[in-house]
Amino acid sequence: MTTRRTHRLRHGDSAIGVGRTRLPLGTFYVAVLALLYLPITVLFVFSFSANSRLSFPIEGFTFDQYAGVLADPSLLGAARNSLVVAAAAATAATVLGTLVAIATMRFRFRGRTALLGLAVLPLIVPFAVMGVAIFLLLVTLGIPKSLLTVALGHTVIALPYATLIVLARISGLDPALEDAAMDLGASYPMALRRVVLPLMRTALIASWLTSFVVSFDEVALAVFLVGGEPTFPVMLYGRLRFGGQLPELIAMAVLLMLITVGLTLLALRLRRSPA
Amino acid sequence: MLGRRGTLPVLVGPPLVWLALLFVAPLILIVAFSLRPEAGVVSAGEPWNPSLVQYGKVVGTPAFLRLLGVSALMALGVAVVATMLAYPVAYFLAFRARARATLFLALLLVPFAASYLLRIMAWKLLLGPAGAVNSLLSAAGLIGEPLDLLLYSRGAVVITLIYVWIPFASLPILASLQRIERSQLEAAADLGAGPWTRFLRVTLPLSLPGALAAFFMVFIPTVGEYVTPTLIGGTGGIMYGNLIQDFFGRAGNWPLGAALAMVMLILTVIGVLVALRAVDLRRVAP
Known part of the structure; x- marks a missing residue:
């Protein structure tokens, strides 16, 4: 009898794939992290520096820039605009994405694949093209550019993410749950509202948060659609190109970063939790 | 009482109207504007005779075609390198990070939530003539004058974009790695496959759809970029x-701009259609 050498996997062994060769993957991960955090650390340090220009060496420590943020109405206005636009786009994208997900996962109808494809298709259109396209729509219909048009544009680019996140959740739900609710006398919309939507709660929140973050930092599309009132990234883009008071913008960005970072962590937590 | 079937129009109607108005109609308008013969800022109302004049200009202007080629090559390079660098990161998260995987994933995604423009700004600060890198090099006596090749070049744009996309590109790869059944790897081990063979014959092929998705998730936004080149390039x-x-x-030449946009869109869509034959998008949802 011949014995063949086998590479047994111990239980809990991480030696799936290249495990035993022990490539320094952990070191690589840490190096990537270091490169990612370096610029953020630089920004954080400069938000407290007394330099008037963004250059080394750092000349002193101050809270002036944070005070400057509070005294600058245009800066606060831009930040508020970004929050409003992102919240509106996230809400619309999540509602529409949920409708698409329910319709395509619970019904067989002509054009089902086409609807799903259409909802995900904005993912493959470069933002410059999408910006031009919606801009031409506004021109043709004679709609003035404003924060509303930015929010509408952001709904389109957030919809694929919203749809895919909700779709992943609803495909794991047993359709018999709705049938049971309807056997007990619920109409179909009521079964959706009282049974299906509550079970999808975390996916809906994750979809909203993801869409929010997609919109909040977006500038390439917004530049084509924005009116007189800028969002924060649009204002930042303008000042980075033509020069302007950068230190206060950095302080504002650090504050806004705290919001997006918090929302990202929350979305991540919800996506990983079972419900 | 509304039954199942009666609910369908309520579900399909709003997203269909929304997409028709804000996605399909605008794309049709690009086509329409690109077929106008005149130049400049045109008003939408006046009628025109469809013509391919603008496409003739795009194809007949070597500078446009060269820039299209250069941009496609840049996007290709950025997408390939970012995907290759993201793969080991995703692999680490999927198979090595174990209980702390969620924490390590969060650490990777936090910088992505920070303002993209300001992260670029910070790199300019580090790499620019008065930046940290040049200061260090000249303090060490290694260079006499500041190196300016670190900024305002195509190379700087490519490096910046690779850097920006790595966390994003790791997400679809991670999703595909997490879907791999452990039993398949155990079966390969039982049949005598060593670690490298298991990786090359089982793990890698099963994760290719994720890698391909990552490639396109980087390539498409990169090929249409104008913000990063403006600030960095x-x-x-x-x-x-x-x-x-x-x-x-x-x-201010909308018909020509529309034709340029159409050319890019058509080339992108062709590329994606070719790739979609290999990947099911729903399997790699971020």
């Missing part, structure tokens, strides 16, 4: 997207 580092943006901005 300077006049010598502009991309095809800058042309489009310029014709709808200062240069």
Whole structure:
């Protein structure tokens, strides 16, 4: 009898794939992290520096820039605009994405694949093209550019993410749950509202948060659609190109970063939790 | 009482109207504007005779075609390198990080939530003439004058974009790695496959759809970029997207800009259609 050498996997062994060769993957991960955090650390340090220009060496420590943020109405206005636009786009994208997900996962109808494809298709259109396209729509219909048009544009680019996140959740739900609710006398919309939507709660929140973050930092599309009132990234883009008071913008960005970072962590937590 | 079937129009109606108005109609309008023969800022109301004049200009202008080629190559390079660098990161998260995987994933995604423009700004600060890298090099006596090749070049744009996309590119790869059944790897081990064979014959093929998704998730936004080239690349580092943006901005030639946008869109869609034959998008949802 011949014995063949086998590479047994111990239980809990991480030696799936290249495990035993022990490539320094952990070191690589840490190096990537270091490169990612370096610029953020630089920004954080400069938000407290007394330099008037963004250059080394750092000349002193101050809270002036944070005070400057509070005294600058245009800066606060831009930040508020970004929050409003992102919240509106996230809400619309999540509602529409949920409708698409329910319709395509619970019904067989002509054009089902086409609807799903259409909802995900904005993912493959470069933002410059999408910006031009919606801009031409506004021109043709004679709609003035404003924060509303930015929010509408952001709904389109957030919809694929919203749809895919909700779709992943609803495909794991047993359709018999709705049938049971309807056997007990619920109409179909009521079964959706009282049974299906509550079970999808975390996916809906994750979809909203993801869409929010997609919109909040977006500038390439917004530049084509924005009116007189800028969002924060649009204002930042303008000042980075033509020069302007950068230190206060950095302080504002650090504050806004705290919001997006918090929302990202929350979305991540919800996506990983079972419900 | 509304039954199942009666509910369907309520579910399909709003997203269909929304997409028709804000996605399909605008794309049709690009086509329409690109077929107008005149130049400049045109008003939408006046009738016109469809013509391919603008496409003739795109194809007949070597500078446009060269920039299209350069941008496609830049996007290709950025997408390939970012995907290759993201793969080991995703692999680490999927198979090595174990209980702390969620924490390590969060650490990777936090910088992505920070303002993209300001992260770029911070790199300019580090790499620029008065930046940290040049200061260190000259303090160490290694260079006499500041190196300016770190900024305002195509190379700087490519490096910046690779850097920006790595966390994003790791997400679809991670999703595909997490779907791999452990039993398949155990079966390979039982049949005598060593670690490298298991990786090359089982793990890698099963994760290729995720890698391909990552490639396109980087390639598509990159090929249409104009913001990063404007800020990092300077006049010598502009991309095809800058042309489009310029014709709808200062240069003010909408029909030509629309034709340029259409050319990019058609080439992108062809690339994706070819790839979609290999990947099911729903399997790699981020």
